[in-house]
Amino acid sequence: MDHLLLLVWHALLVSIFFAFLWRSTAVGRRNLFLKTFLIMVAGAASLGWLMFPFP
Amino acid sequence: MTAGESKSQRKKSAETGKDQPAKGQSRASVSLLLGSWFLPGFGHLRLGKKRRAGVFAAVIFCAFVTGVLLHGEIGTPKPESPFSWLATFACLGNGVLAIGRLVWLNGLGGLLGGFPFGLQGGGSPSAAGFAYGNTFLYTAGLMNLLAVLDVSDIARGEKD
Numbered sequence: 001m002d003h004l005l006l007l008v009w010h011a012l013l014v015s016i017f018f019a020f021l022w023r024s025t026a027v028g029r030r031n032l033f034l035k036t037f038l039i040m041v042a043g044a045a046s047l048g049w050l051m052f053p054f055p
Numbered sequence: 056m057t058a059g060e061s062k063s064q065r066k067k068s069a070e071t072g073k074d075q076p077a078k079g080q081s082r083a084s085v086s087l088l089l090g091s092w093f094l095p096g097f098g099h100l101r102l103g104k105k106r107r108a109g110v111f112a113a114v115i116f117c118a119f120v121t122g123v124l125l126h127g128e129i130g131t132p133k134p135e136s137p138f139s140w141l142a143t144f145a146c147l148g149n150g151v152l153a154i155g156r157l158v159w160l161n162g163l164g165g166l167l168g169g170f171p172f173g174l175q176g177g178g179s180p181s182a183a184g185f186a187y188g189n190t191f192l193y194t195a196g197l198m199n200l201l202a203v204l205d206v207s208d209i210a211r212g213e214k215d
Contacts, residue, residue: 001125001183009121010191017114017198020107021205024215 011040083210091206093150095199098206111202118195119152127188128178129156132171142189146176148196 019033091098096112099105130142146153157166160177169175178185208214 001187003187006125006184006187010118010194013114013118014194014198016110017201020110021201 007044008041011037011044015040081211083207087210088203088207091203092148092199095150095152095202098203099209102206102209104209111198115149115195115199115202116152118191118198119149122188122191122195123156123177125184125188125191126177126179126182127185127190127192128180129153129160129176129192130189131157131174131176134172142193145193145196148198148200149192150199153192153196 015033015037018036019029023029023032087098087101090101094112095115096108099108099111130139130144130146132143133139154166156177157174160175161169166174178188182188205214
């Protein structure tokens with residue numbers, strides 16, 4: 001089981017959902033999708049990396 | 056808005072036979088909201104939002120199936136764990152998907168006879184994907200509940 005793949009898959013589904021829920025134009029949806037997707041994936045990876053030194 | 060205007064809008068909606076958005080309508084029909092909960096995407100489809108309906112249905116279905124494939128457990132109430140009611144609420148947000156899964160696991164007789172504390176939610180706590188599966192199941196249910204609120208907003212004319 002690839003944890004990163006699951007993270008990306010979850011972020012993808014949630015980002016698509018909220019892009020269609022909160023925006024009504026194609027450009028607005030694309031921008032919100034990219035923003036939320038990148039924040040979730042990069043944020044989770046960064047947080048994981050920052051937690052490396054802790055036991 | 057006056058009571059007369061509200062009454063005339065309800066009458067107009069009843070005449071057309073559809074739950075089309077009407078600006079300033081005070082509330083969405085219960086059947087529309089229940090249908091939207093039970094079948095993800097139904098409410099938006101009924102309101103003419105075909106693309107949004109398709110996307111919501113696909114996203115919720117994919118998240119639910121992923122959760123089940125990862126051996127996630129459909130939340131069921133447990134007497135010793137009050138927080139299990141929250142998991143139950145989140146999972147029941149999946150509508151027909153959650154109910155179908157519960158029927159699959161318990162049988163129709165078991166579902167009716169075992170409610171609320173005798174239900175089996177499936178899943179395998181020892182599986183590596185158990186926690187991930189639960190997360191996908193909860194997320195799918197909560198997304199569908201948000202979609203129901205969206206249907207309510209659209210039906211009341213508060214949103215496009």
